[in-house]
Amino acid sequence: xxxxxxxxxxxxxxxxxxxxxxxxxxxxxxxxxxxxxxxxxxxxxxxxxxxxxxxxxxxxxxxxxxxxxxxxxxxxxxxxxxxxxxxxxxxxxxxxxxxxxxxxxxxxxxxxxxxxxxxxxxxxxxxxxxxxxxxxxxxxxxxxxxxxxxxxxxxxxxxxxxxxxxxxxxxxxxxxxxxxxxxxxxxxxxxxxxxxxxxxxxxxxxxxxxxxxxxxxxxxxxxxxxxxxxxxxxxxxxxxxxxxxxxxxxxxxxxxxxxxxxxxxxxxxxxxxxxxxxxxxxxxxxxxxxxxxxxxxxxxxxxxxxxxxxxxxxxxxxxxxxxxxxxxxxxxxxxxxxxxxxxxxxxxxxxxxxxxxxxxxxxxxxxxxxx
Numbered sequence: 153x154x155x156x157x158x159x160x161x162x163x164x165x166x167x168x169x170x171x172x173x174x175x176x177x178x179x180x181x182x183x184x185x186x187x188x189x190x191x192x193x194x195x196x197x198x199x200x201x202x203x204x205x206x207x208x209x210x211x212x213x214x215x216x217x218x219x220x221x222x223x224x225x226x227x228x229x230x231x232x233x234x235x236x237x238x239x240x241x242x243x244x245x246x247x248x249x250x251x252x253x254x255x256x257x258x259x260x261x262x263x264x265x266x267x268x269x270x271x272x273x274x275x276x277x278x279x280x281x282x283x284x285x286x287x288x289x290x291x292x293x294x295x296x297x298x299x300x301x302x303x304x305x306x307x308x309x310x311x312x313x314x315x316x317x318x319x320x321x322x323x324x325x326x327x328x329x330x331x332x333x334x335x336x337x338x339x340x341x342x343x344x345x346x347x348x349x350x351x352x353x354x355x356x357x358x359x360x361x362x363x364x365x366x367x368x369x370x371x372x373x374x375x376x377x378x379x380x381x382x383x384x385x386x387x388x389x390x391x392x393x394x395x396x397x398x399x400x401x402x403x404x405x406x407x408x409x410x411x412x413x414x415x416x417x418x419x420x421x422x423x424x425x426x427x428x429x430x431x432x433x434x435x436x437x438x439x440x441x442x443x444x445x446x447x448x449x450x451x452x453x454x455x456x457x458x459x460x461x462x463x464x465x466x467x468x469x470x471x472x473x474x475x476x477x478x479x480x481x482x483x484x485x486x487x488x489x490x491x492x493x494x495x496x497x498x499x500x501x502x503x504x505x506x507x508x509x510x511x512x513x514x515x516x517x518x519x520x521x522x523x
Contacts, residue, residue: 180394181394192395
């Protein structure tokens with residue numbers, strides 16, 4: 153058997169270094185809210201900047217109140233969002249109402265800002281069918297529970313938009329764990345091959361439930377996975393609302409112009425557990441790591457920036473907080489008034505055309521429920 157070594161003519165380390173070399177992290181504001189890159193400061197009016205900050209504060213309050221409602225047994229499934237306000241709301245701020253949103257289960261804040269009544273969001277958390285009955289002018293899908301599956305849906309709809317010569321786009325979110333799924337690769341490859349109108353987000357919060365990002369893939373960045381599909385990939389500081397908005401706006405314009413999709417990795421962090429369904433983040437995250445990311449809080453950055461511009465104040469923020477609490481109180485009260493689902497209701501929702509076996513079960517349970 154020939155045991156000769158291969159000639160040392162291929163420098164694999166050089167190839168690897170070249171692959172990892174071209175993915176900087178785009179940032180406009182540092183953790184103290186100071187401008188570090190003027191080119192990434194977006195051309196937003198003062199009113200728009202205030203509105204973006206308002207939405208971020210609204211989201212933080214919604215997270216706090218949703219957590220409390222879950223603990224009270226008034227909500228069902230809930231995935232905390234605190235820490236990801238810039239990644240979620242500043243990205244959404246760059247899109248139009250007619251663009252198609254494909255959220256993951258943590259992306260309820262974007263869905264509500266896109267037009268879903270908050271009452272319906274609460275009903276979705278409870279597993280009520282009414283939480284999936286969307287207004288006709290809401291261009292969005294319900295939050296996807298299957299990890300990464302929304303990517304495939306978004307790619308297909310994006311191709312449909314392109315074939316209709318639409319200037320609108322789809323935009324879709326998953327986490328770092330989602331980028332390890334087969335649906336992720338199929339979707340970006342499909343969308344890239346057909347130059348579909350899509351913007352794909354990987355919200356890299358460091359952990360796929362409890363699995364650290366560095367144990368999920370050998371890739372230095374998740375953005376560079378776009379290279380395999382032949383589409384642009386970019387990494388942005390996901391705690392920096394202004395940078396997230398600027399990158400998102402540019403990506404939307406690129407996709408809407410027919411140039412094909414873009415993949416955006418936002419570096420962010422969730423301050424709470426993966427979900428409130430038994431996850432304990434202290435088992436896989438240290439206090440030092442939590443403190444490090446707390447110092448990069450997106451609300452602190454944006455608050456400092458706007459305060460120095462004379463656009464924000466403690467009184468303004470308190471006003472937003474109180475208004476949001478009232479909105480949530482009214483929405484949960486509305487949700488409480490919606491009739492609870494019966495077994496027969498669940499069965500009726502299973503098929504558009506009911507087979508005989510389901511008809512018999514419906515009749516059986518309706519008879520029991522009427523007693």
